[in-house]
Amino acid sequence: MDYKSIIDNCIVSNQLISMTPSEKIVELGYYLDLNMEKTVIDFCCGYGEMLRLWSDAYGISGIGIELFNEFAIKGNERIKEFSLDSHVKVVNTDAKNYKDDTQYDVVCLSGENLCGSLKENIVFMERFLKPDGKLLIGTPYFIEKNVPNELIEFEGQLNTLTEIYDIIRTQGYNLVYFSTGNHHEWERYISWSARRDLESMKLLEDPTEMSKKQEWIDYWYKMYFEYRRRYEAWGMFVIEKVK
Ligand SMILES: C[S@@+](CC[C@H](N)C(=O)[O-])C[C@H]1O[C@@H](n2cnc3c(N)ncnc32)[C@H](O)[C@@H]1O
Structure with missing residues:
Protein backbone atom coordinates (compact mmCIF):
# COMPACT_ATOMS: atom_id res chain seq x y z
CA MET A 1 0.00 0.00 0.00
CA ASP A 2 1.24 3.49 -0.82
CA TYR A 3 0.79 4.98 2.67
CA LYS A 4 2.55 8.20 1.77
CA SER A 5 0.17 9.13 -1.03
CA ILE A 6 -2.86 8.40 1.21
CA ILE A 7 -1.46 10.71 3.91
CA ASP A 8 -0.52 13.38 1.32
CA ASN A 9 -4.09 13.21 0.02
CA CYS A 10 -5.50 13.83 3.53
CA ILE A 11 -3.24 16.87 3.89
CA VAL A 12 -4.35 18.30 0.52
CA SER A 13 -8.00 17.50 1.39
CA ASN A 14 -7.83 19.74 4.45
CA GLN A 15 -7.30 22.68 2.08
CA LEU A 16 -10.41 21.90 0.01
CA ILE A 17 -13.71 23.40 1.13
CA SER A 18 -15.94 21.48 -1.21
CA MET A 19 -16.66 17.89 -2.11
CA THR A 20 -14.21 17.69 -5.01
CA PRO A 21 -11.08 15.68 -4.06
CA SER A 22 -7.57 16.54 -5.26
CA GLU A 23 -7.31 13.72 -7.82
CA LYS A 24 -10.54 14.92 -9.44
CA ILE A 25 -9.21 18.48 -9.56
CA VAL A 26 -6.16 17.26 -11.45
CA GLU A 27 -8.42 15.29 -13.80
CA LEU A 28 -10.60 18.36 -14.40
CA GLY A 29 -7.44 20.25 -15.40
CA TYR A 30 -6.94 17.78 -18.23
CA TYR A 31 -10.44 18.42 -19.62
CA LEU A 32 -9.90 22.17 -19.24
CA ASP A 33 -6.86 21.79 -21.56
CA LEU A 34 -4.59 23.37 -18.95
CA ASN A 35 -0.92 23.97 -19.74
CA MET A 36 1.85 26.48 -19.00
CA GLU A 37 0.33 29.10 -21.27
CA LYS A 38 -3.11 29.04 -19.64
CA THR A 39 -4.40 31.63 -17.20
CA VAL A 40 -7.12 30.87 -14.64
CA ILE A 41 -9.26 32.94 -12.30
CA ASP A 42 -11.00 31.10 -9.46
CA PHE A 43 -13.77 33.02 -7.70
CA CYS A 44 -14.55 32.13 -4.07
CA CYS A 45 -11.41 30.01 -4.10
CA GLY A 46 -11.10 29.23 -0.36
CA TYR A 47 -7.40 28.46 0.22
CA GLY A 48 -6.73 28.58 -3.54
CA GLU A 49 -5.76 24.90 -3.42
CA MET A 50 -7.25 24.20 -6.86
CA LEU A 51 -4.97 26.84 -8.40
CA ARG A 52 -1.99 25.51 -6.46
CA LEU A 53 -2.62 21.97 -7.67
CA TRP A 54 -3.07 23.09 -11.30
CA SER A 55 0.04 25.26 -11.15
CA ASP A 56 2.01 22.30 -9.80
CA ALA A 57 0.53 19.78 -12.24
CA TYR A 58 0.11 21.86 -15.43
CA GLY A 59 2.17 25.04 -14.89
CA ILE A 60 -0.80 27.43 -15.11
CA SER A 61 -0.76 31.00 -13.81
CA GLY A 62 -3.72 32.44 -12.03
CA ILE A 63 -5.47 34.33 -9.34
CA GLY A 64 -7.99 33.29 -6.69
CA ILE A 65 -10.53 35.65 -5.16
CA GLU A 66 -11.55 34.96 -1.57
CA LEU A 67 -13.63 36.97 0.91
CA PHE A 68 -12.34 35.33 4.09
CA ASN A 69 -8.91 36.73 4.96
CA GLU A 70 -7.78 33.70 7.00
CA PHE A 71 -8.22 31.45 3.94
CA ALA A 72 -6.34 33.91 1.72
CA ILE A 73 -3.40 34.18 4.16
CA LYS A 74 -3.11 30.41 4.75
CA GLY A 75 -3.57 29.69 1.03
CA ASN A 76 -0.80 32.10 0.04
CA GLU A 77 1.52 30.61 2.68
CA ARG A 78 0.98 27.16 1.22
CA ILE A 79 1.46 28.44 -2.35
CA LYS A 80 4.78 29.94 -1.21
CA GLU A 81 5.81 26.68 0.47
CA PHE A 82 5.57 25.05 -2.95
CA SER A 83 7.48 27.98 -4.58
CA LEU A 84 4.51 28.70 -6.82
CA ASP A 85 3.99 32.28 -5.62
CA SER A 86 5.30 33.77 -8.86
CA HIS A 87 2.50 31.91 -10.69
CA VAL A 88 -0.58 31.92 -8.46
CA LYS A 89 -1.93 33.99 -5.57
CA VAL A 90 -5.08 34.44 -3.51
CA VAL A 91 -6.48 37.97 -3.27
CA ASN A 92 -8.65 38.82 -0.28
CA THR A 93 -11.64 40.73 -1.64
CA ASP A 94 -15.35 40.41 -2.40
CA ALA A 95 -15.71 38.63 -5.75
CA LYS A 96 -18.84 40.63 -6.53
CA ASN A 97 -16.84 43.89 -6.57
CA TYR A 98 -13.75 42.46 -8.24
CA LYS A 99 -12.60 44.42 -11.30
CA ASP A 100 -10.09 43.10 -13.80
CA ASP A 101 -9.64 43.89 -17.50
CA THR A 102 -7.79 40.59 -18.11
CA GLN A 103 -9.60 37.82 -19.94
CA TYR A 104 -8.75 34.33 -18.72
CA ASP A 105 -8.64 30.95 -20.46
CA VAL A 106 -10.56 29.40 -17.58
CA VAL A 107 -12.96 31.01 -15.12
CA CYS A 108 -14.01 28.95 -12.07
CA LEU A 109 -16.69 29.21 -9.43
CA SER A 110 -17.03 26.22 -7.17
CA GLY A 111 -19.03 25.90 -3.98
CA GLU A 112 -20.62 29.32 -3.85
CA ASN A 113 -23.84 30.59 -5.39
CA LEU A 114 -22.28 34.03 -5.81
CA CYS A 115 -24.94 35.81 -7.86
CA GLY A 116 -28.02 33.90 -6.68
CA SER A 117 -28.65 31.54 -9.60
CA LEU A 118 -26.73 29.40 -12.06
CA LYS A 119 -27.74 31.68 -14.94
CA GLU A 120 -26.51 34.81 -13.14
CA ASN A 121 -23.29 33.04 -12.09
CA ILE A 122 -22.56 32.19 -15.74
CA VAL A 123 -23.28 35.79 -16.85
CA PHE A 124 -20.92 37.07 -14.12
CA MET A 125 -18.14 34.61 -14.96
CA GLU A 126 -18.16 35.24 -18.70
CA ARG A 127 -17.17 38.89 -18.16
CA PHE A 128 -13.68 37.54 -17.36
CA LEU A 129 -13.55 34.83 -20.06
CA LYS A 130 -11.67 34.78 -23.38
CA PRO A 131 -14.05 34.11 -26.31
CA ASP A 132 -12.73 30.54 -26.69
CA GLY A 133 -12.30 29.92 -22.97
CA LYS A 134 -13.98 27.45 -20.61
CA LEU A 135 -16.01 27.88 -17.43
CA LEU A 136 -15.79 25.47 -14.51
CA ILE A 137 -18.77 25.43 -12.19
CA GLY A 138 -18.99 23.35 -9.01
CA THR A 139 -22.46 23.17 -7.55
CA PRO A 140 -24.70 21.02 -5.39
CA TYR A 141 -27.87 19.69 -7.03
CA PHE A 142 -30.99 17.75 -6.11
CA ILE A 143 -31.05 14.12 -7.19
CA GLU A 144 -34.84 14.22 -7.62
CA LYS A 145 -37.27 17.00 -8.48
CA ASN A 146 -39.33 16.57 -5.29
CA VAL A 147 -37.32 16.64 -2.10
CA PRO A 148 -38.46 17.06 1.56
CA ASN A 149 -39.16 20.62 2.71
CA GLU A 150 -36.60 20.23 5.53
CA LEU A 151 -33.87 20.04 2.90
CA ILE A 152 -35.19 23.05 0.97
CA GLU A 153 -35.28 25.03 4.22
CA PHE A 154 -31.66 24.06 4.85
CA GLU A 155 -30.21 24.37 1.33
CA GLY A 156 -32.66 26.54 -0.61
CA GLN A 157 -34.06 25.30 -3.91
CA LEU A 158 -31.40 23.55 -6.00
CA ASN A 159 -31.48 22.50 -9.67
CA THR A 160 -31.60 18.91 -10.81
CA LEU A 161 -28.99 17.69 -13.32
CA THR A 162 -31.45 18.15 -16.18
CA GLU A 163 -32.20 21.70 -15.06
CA ILE A 164 -28.48 22.48 -14.86
CA TYR A 165 -28.03 21.15 -18.39
CA ASP A 166 -30.95 23.21 -19.72
CA ILE A 167 -29.60 26.42 -18.15
CA ILE A 168 -26.15 25.77 -19.63
CA ARG A 169 -27.67 25.29 -23.09
CA THR A 170 -29.97 28.34 -22.78
CA GLN A 171 -26.89 30.46 -21.99
CA GLY A 172 -25.32 29.28 -25.27
CA TYR A 173 -22.84 26.80 -23.79
CA ASN A 174 -22.21 23.11 -24.23
CA LEU A 175 -21.21 20.66 -21.53
CA VAL A 176 -17.75 19.27 -22.35
CA TYR A 177 -17.04 17.35 -19.15
CA PHE A 178 -18.74 16.74 -15.84
CA SER A 179 -18.16 14.71 -12.74
CA THR A 180 -20.52 14.03 -9.87
CA GLY A 181 -19.50 13.05 -6.37
CA ASN A 182 -19.86 9.98 -4.19
CA HIS A 183 -20.62 9.44 -0.49
CA HIS A 184 -16.93 9.31 0.41
CA GLU A 185 -16.36 12.81 -1.06
CA TRP A 186 -19.43 14.18 0.72
C1 LIG B 1 -17.67 26.17 -0.03
S1 LIG B 1 -16.28 27.22 -0.11
C2 LIG B 1 -15.54 26.66 -1.62
C3 LIG B 1 -14.08 27.02 -1.70
C4 LIG B 1 -13.35 26.52 -2.92
N1 LIG B 1 -13.95 26.95 -4.17
C5 LIG B 1 -13.23 25.00 -2.89
O1 LIG B 1 -13.92 24.34 -3.65
O2 LIG B 1 -12.43 24.50 -2.08
C6 LIG B 1 -16.95 28.79 -0.58
C7 LIG B 1 -15.94 29.92 -0.44
O3 LIG B 1 -16.49 31.11 -1.01
C8 LIG B 1 -16.04 32.22 -0.23
N2 LIG B 1 -16.92 33.36 -0.55
C9 LIG B 1 -18.25 33.49 -0.25
N3 LIG B 1 -18.73 34.66 -0.73
C10 LIG B 1 -17.70 35.28 -1.35
C11 LIG B 1 -17.55 36.51 -2.04
N4 LIG B 1 -18.58 37.35 -2.18
N5 LIG B 1 -16.34 36.82 -2.58
C12 LIG B 1 -15.29 35.98 -2.43
N6 LIG B 1 -15.36 34.79 -1.77
C13 LIG B 1 -16.54 34.44 -1.24
C14 LIG B 1 -16.15 31.68 1.19
O4 LIG B 1 -15.39 32.45 2.11
C15 LIG B 1 -15.60 30.27 1.00
O5 LIG B 1 -14.21 30.21 1.16
Whole structure:
Protein backbone atom coordinates (compact mmCIF):
# COMPACT_ATOMS: atom_id res chain seq x y z
CA MET A 1 0.00 0.00 0.00
CA ASP A 2 1.24 3.49 -0.82
CA TYR A 3 0.79 4.98 2.67
CA LYS A 4 2.55 8.20 1.77
CA SER A 5 0.17 9.13 -1.03
CA ILE A 6 -2.86 8.40 1.21
CA ILE A 7 -1.46 10.71 3.91
CA ASP A 8 -0.52 13.38 1.32
CA ASN A 9 -4.09 13.21 0.02
CA CYS A 10 -5.50 13.83 3.53
CA ILE A 11 -3.24 16.87 3.89
CA VAL A 12 -4.35 18.30 0.52
CA SER A 13 -8.00 17.50 1.39
CA ASN A 14 -7.83 19.74 4.45
CA GLN A 15 -7.30 22.68 2.08
CA LEU A 16 -10.41 21.90 0.01
CA ILE A 17 -13.71 23.40 1.13
CA SER A 18 -15.94 21.48 -1.21
CA MET A 19 -16.66 17.89 -2.11
CA THR A 20 -14.21 17.69 -5.01
CA PRO A 21 -11.08 15.68 -4.06
CA SER A 22 -7.57 16.54 -5.26
CA GLU A 23 -7.31 13.72 -7.82
CA LYS A 24 -10.54 14.92 -9.44
CA ILE A 25 -9.21 18.48 -9.56
CA VAL A 26 -6.16 17.26 -11.45
CA GLU A 27 -8.42 15.29 -13.80
CA LEU A 28 -10.60 18.36 -14.40
CA GLY A 29 -7.44 20.25 -15.40
CA TYR A 30 -6.94 17.78 -18.23
CA TYR A 31 -10.44 18.42 -19.62
CA LEU A 32 -9.90 22.17 -19.24
CA ASP A 33 -6.86 21.79 -21.56
CA LEU A 34 -4.59 23.37 -18.95
CA ASN A 35 -0.92 23.97 -19.74
CA MET A 36 1.85 26.48 -19.00
CA GLU A 37 0.33 29.10 -21.27
CA LYS A 38 -3.11 29.04 -19.64
CA THR A 39 -4.40 31.63 -17.20
CA VAL A 40 -7.12 30.87 -14.64
CA ILE A 41 -9.26 32.94 -12.30
CA ASP A 42 -11.00 31.10 -9.46
CA PHE A 43 -13.77 33.02 -7.70
CA CYS A 44 -14.55 32.13 -4.07
CA CYS A 45 -11.41 30.01 -4.10
CA GLY A 46 -11.10 29.23 -0.36
CA TYR A 47 -7.40 28.46 0.22
CA GLY A 48 -6.73 28.58 -3.54
CA GLU A 49 -5.76 24.90 -3.42
CA MET A 50 -7.25 24.20 -6.86
CA LEU A 51 -4.97 26.84 -8.40
CA ARG A 52 -1.99 25.51 -6.46
CA LEU A 53 -2.62 21.97 -7.67
CA TRP A 54 -3.07 23.09 -11.30
CA SER A 55 0.04 25.26 -11.15
CA ASP A 56 2.01 22.30 -9.80
CA ALA A 57 0.53 19.78 -12.24
CA TYR A 58 0.11 21.86 -15.43
CA GLY A 59 2.17 25.04 -14.89
CA ILE A 60 -0.80 27.43 -15.11
CA SER A 61 -0.76 31.00 -13.81
CA GLY A 62 -3.72 32.44 -12.03
CA ILE A 63 -5.47 34.33 -9.34
CA GLY A 64 -7.99 33.29 -6.69
CA ILE A 65 -10.53 35.65 -5.16
CA GLU A 66 -11.55 34.96 -1.57
CA LEU A 67 -13.63 36.97 0.91
CA PHE A 68 -12.34 35.33 4.09
CA ASN A 69 -8.91 36.73 4.96
CA GLU A 70 -7.78 33.70 7.00
CA PHE A 71 -8.22 31.45 3.94
CA ALA A 72 -6.34 33.91 1.72
CA ILE A 73 -3.40 34.18 4.16
CA LYS A 74 -3.11 30.41 4.75
CA GLY A 75 -3.57 29.69 1.03
CA ASN A 76 -0.80 32.10 0.04
CA GLU A 77 1.52 30.61 2.68
CA ARG A 78 0.98 27.16 1.22
CA ILE A 79 1.46 28.44 -2.35
CA LYS A 80 4.78 29.94 -1.21
CA GLU A 81 5.81 26.68 0.47
CA PHE A 82 5.57 25.05 -2.95
CA SER A 83 7.48 27.98 -4.58
CA LEU A 84 4.51 28.70 -6.82
CA ASP A 85 3.99 32.28 -5.62
CA SER A 86 5.30 33.77 -8.86
CA HIS A 87 2.50 31.91 -10.69
CA VAL A 88 -0.58 31.92 -8.46
CA LYS A 89 -1.93 33.99 -5.57
CA VAL A 90 -5.08 34.44 -3.51
CA VAL A 91 -6.48 37.97 -3.27
CA ASN A 92 -8.65 38.82 -0.28
CA THR A 93 -11.64 40.73 -1.64
CA ASP A 94 -15.35 40.41 -2.40
CA ALA A 95 -15.71 38.63 -5.75
CA LYS A 96 -18.84 40.63 -6.53
CA ASN A 97 -16.84 43.89 -6.57
CA TYR A 98 -13.75 42.46 -8.24
CA LYS A 99 -12.60 44.42 -11.30
CA ASP A 100 -10.09 43.10 -13.80
CA ASP A 101 -9.64 43.89 -17.50
CA THR A 102 -7.79 40.59 -18.11
CA GLN A 103 -9.60 37.82 -19.94
CA TYR A 104 -8.75 34.33 -18.72
CA ASP A 105 -8.64 30.95 -20.46
CA VAL A 106 -10.56 29.40 -17.58
CA VAL A 107 -12.96 31.01 -15.12
CA CYS A 108 -14.01 28.95 -12.07
CA LEU A 109 -16.69 29.21 -9.43
CA SER A 110 -17.03 26.22 -7.17
CA GLY A 111 -19.03 25.90 -3.98
CA GLU A 112 -20.62 29.32 -3.85
CA ASN A 113 -23.84 30.59 -5.39
CA LEU A 114 -22.28 34.03 -5.81
CA CYS A 115 -24.94 35.81 -7.86
CA GLY A 116 -28.02 33.90 -6.68
CA SER A 117 -28.65 31.54 -9.60
CA LEU A 118 -26.73 29.40 -12.06
CA LYS A 119 -27.74 31.68 -14.94
CA GLU A 120 -26.51 34.81 -13.14
CA ASN A 121 -23.29 33.04 -12.09
CA ILE A 122 -22.56 32.19 -15.74
CA VAL A 123 -23.28 35.79 -16.85
CA PHE A 124 -20.92 37.07 -14.12
CA MET A 125 -18.14 34.61 -14.96
CA GLU A 126 -18.16 35.24 -18.70
CA ARG A 127 -17.17 38.89 -18.16
CA PHE A 128 -13.68 37.54 -17.36
CA LEU A 129 -13.55 34.83 -20.06
CA LYS A 130 -11.67 34.78 -23.38
CA PRO A 131 -14.05 34.11 -26.31
CA ASP A 132 -12.73 30.54 -26.69
CA GLY A 133 -12.30 29.92 -22.97
CA LYS A 134 -13.98 27.45 -20.61
CA LEU A 135 -16.01 27.88 -17.43
CA LEU A 136 -15.79 25.47 -14.51
CA ILE A 137 -18.77 25.43 -12.19
CA GLY A 138 -18.99 23.35 -9.01
CA THR A 139 -22.46 23.17 -7.55
CA PRO A 140 -24.70 21.02 -5.39
CA TYR A 141 -27.87 19.69 -7.03
CA PHE A 142 -30.99 17.75 -6.11
CA ILE A 143 -31.05 14.12 -7.19
CA GLU A 144 -34.84 14.22 -7.62
CA LYS A 145 -37.27 17.00 -8.48
CA ASN A 146 -39.33 16.57 -5.29
CA VAL A 147 -37.32 16.64 -2.10
CA PRO A 148 -38.46 17.06 1.56
CA ASN A 149 -39.16 20.62 2.71
CA GLU A 150 -36.60 20.23 5.53
CA LEU A 151 -33.87 20.04 2.90
CA ILE A 152 -35.19 23.05 0.97
CA GLU A 153 -35.28 25.03 4.22
CA PHE A 154 -31.66 24.06 4.85
CA GLU A 155 -30.21 24.37 1.33
CA GLY A 156 -32.66 26.54 -0.61
CA GLN A 157 -34.06 25.30 -3.91
CA LEU A 158 -31.40 23.55 -6.00
CA ASN A 159 -31.48 22.50 -9.67
CA THR A 160 -31.60 18.91 -10.81
CA LEU A 161 -28.99 17.69 -13.32
CA THR A 162 -31.45 18.15 -16.18
CA GLU A 163 -32.20 21.70 -15.06
CA ILE A 164 -28.48 22.48 -14.86
CA TYR A 165 -28.03 21.15 -18.39
CA ASP A 166 -30.95 23.21 -19.72
CA ILE A 167 -29.60 26.42 -18.15
CA ILE A 168 -26.15 25.77 -19.63
CA ARG A 169 -27.67 25.29 -23.09
CA THR A 170 -29.97 28.34 -22.78
CA GLN A 171 -26.89 30.46 -21.99
CA GLY A 172 -25.32 29.28 -25.27
CA TYR A 173 -22.84 26.80 -23.79
CA ASN A 174 -22.21 23.11 -24.23
CA LEU A 175 -21.21 20.66 -21.53
CA VAL A 176 -17.75 19.27 -22.35
CA TYR A 177 -17.04 17.35 -19.15
CA PHE A 178 -18.74 16.74 -15.84
CA SER A 179 -18.16 14.71 -12.74
CA THR A 180 -20.52 14.03 -9.87
CA GLY A 181 -19.50 13.05 -6.37
CA ASN A 182 -19.86 9.98 -4.19
CA HIS A 183 -20.62 9.44 -0.49
CA HIS A 184 -16.93 9.31 0.41
CA GLU A 185 -16.36 12.81 -1.06
CA TRP A 186 -19.43 14.18 0.72
CA GLU A 187 -18.43 12.67 4.02
CA ARG A 188 -14.94 14.14 3.81
CA TYR A 189 -16.53 17.58 3.38
CA ILE A 190 -19.26 17.11 6.03
CA SER A 191 -16.77 15.97 8.65
CA TRP A 192 -14.18 18.63 7.61
CA SER A 193 -16.75 21.31 8.36
CA ALA A 194 -17.86 19.66 11.64
CA ARG A 195 -14.21 19.39 12.78
CA ARG A 196 -13.81 23.15 12.34
CA ASP A 197 -16.87 23.70 14.53
CA LEU A 198 -15.62 21.19 17.10
CA GLU A 199 -12.29 23.01 17.28
CA SER A 200 -14.01 26.37 17.79
CA MET A 201 -16.34 24.82 20.42
CA LYS A 202 -13.29 23.70 22.42
CA LEU A 203 -12.24 27.35 22.72
CA LEU A 204 -15.60 28.50 24.11
CA GLU A 205 -16.05 29.15 27.84
CA ASP A 206 -19.71 30.20 27.97
CA PRO A 207 -21.95 27.10 28.43
CA THR A 208 -24.80 28.69 26.42
CA GLU A 209 -22.47 29.38 23.48
CA MET A 210 -21.10 25.84 23.77
CA SER A 211 -24.54 24.27 23.71
CA LYS A 212 -25.53 26.42 20.68
CA LYS A 213 -22.45 25.21 18.85
CA GLN A 214 -23.18 21.60 19.81
CA GLU A 215 -26.76 21.99 18.58
CA TRP A 216 -25.48 23.25 15.23
CA ILE A 217 -23.05 20.32 14.89
CA ASP A 218 -25.86 17.84 15.66
CA TYR A 219 -28.16 19.57 13.16
CA TRP A 220 -25.40 19.65 10.50
CA TYR A 221 -24.74 15.90 10.80
CA LYS A 222 -28.42 14.95 10.97
CA MET A 223 -29.27 17.02 7.88
CA TYR A 224 -26.68 14.94 6.09
CA PHE A 225 -27.77 11.55 7.50
CA GLU A 226 -31.49 12.13 6.96
CA TYR A 227 -31.68 14.26 3.81
CA ARG A 228 -28.51 15.35 2.07
CA ARG A 229 -27.04 11.85 1.69
CA ARG A 230 -30.17 10.68 -0.12
CA TYR A 231 -31.44 13.70 -2.04
CA GLU A 232 -28.46 15.96 -2.68
CA ALA A 233 -25.29 15.53 -4.68
CA TRP A 234 -22.38 17.56 -5.96
CA GLY A 235 -21.11 18.08 -9.48
CA MET A 236 -18.31 19.85 -11.37
CA PHE A 237 -19.25 21.05 -14.87
CA VAL A 238 -16.87 22.21 -17.61
CA ILE A 239 -18.69 24.25 -20.25
CA GLU A 240 -17.70 26.16 -23.38
CA LYS A 241 -19.47 28.51 -25.71
CA VAL A 242 -21.12 27.24 -28.86
CA LYS A 243 -19.68 29.21 -31.78
C1 LIG B 1 -17.67 26.17 -0.03
S1 LIG B 1 -16.28 27.22 -0.11
C2 LIG B 1 -15.54 26.66 -1.62
C3 LIG B 1 -14.08 27.02 -1.70
C4 LIG B 1 -13.35 26.52 -2.92
N1 LIG B 1 -13.95 26.95 -4.17
C5 LIG B 1 -13.23 25.00 -2.89
O1 LIG B 1 -13.92 24.34 -3.65
O2 LIG B 1 -12.43 24.50 -2.08
C6 LIG B 1 -16.95 28.79 -0.58
C7 LIG B 1 -15.94 29.92 -0.44
O3 LIG B 1 -16.49 31.11 -1.01
C8 LIG B 1 -16.04 32.22 -0.23
N2 LIG B 1 -16.92 33.36 -0.55
C9 LIG B 1 -18.25 33.49 -0.25
N3 LIG B 1 -18.73 34.66 -0.73
C10 LIG B 1 -17.70 35.28 -1.35
C11 LIG B 1 -17.55 36.51 -2.04
N4 LIG B 1 -18.58 37.35 -2.18
N5 LIG B 1 -16.34 36.82 -2.58
C12 LIG B 1 -15.29 35.98 -2.43
N6 LIG B 1 -15.36 34.79 -1.77
C13 LIG B 1 -16.54 34.44 -1.24
C14 LIG B 1 -16.15 31.68 1.19
O4 LIG B 1 -15.39 32.45 2.11
C15 LIG B 1 -15.60 30.27 1.00
O5 LIG B 1 -14.21 30.21 1.16
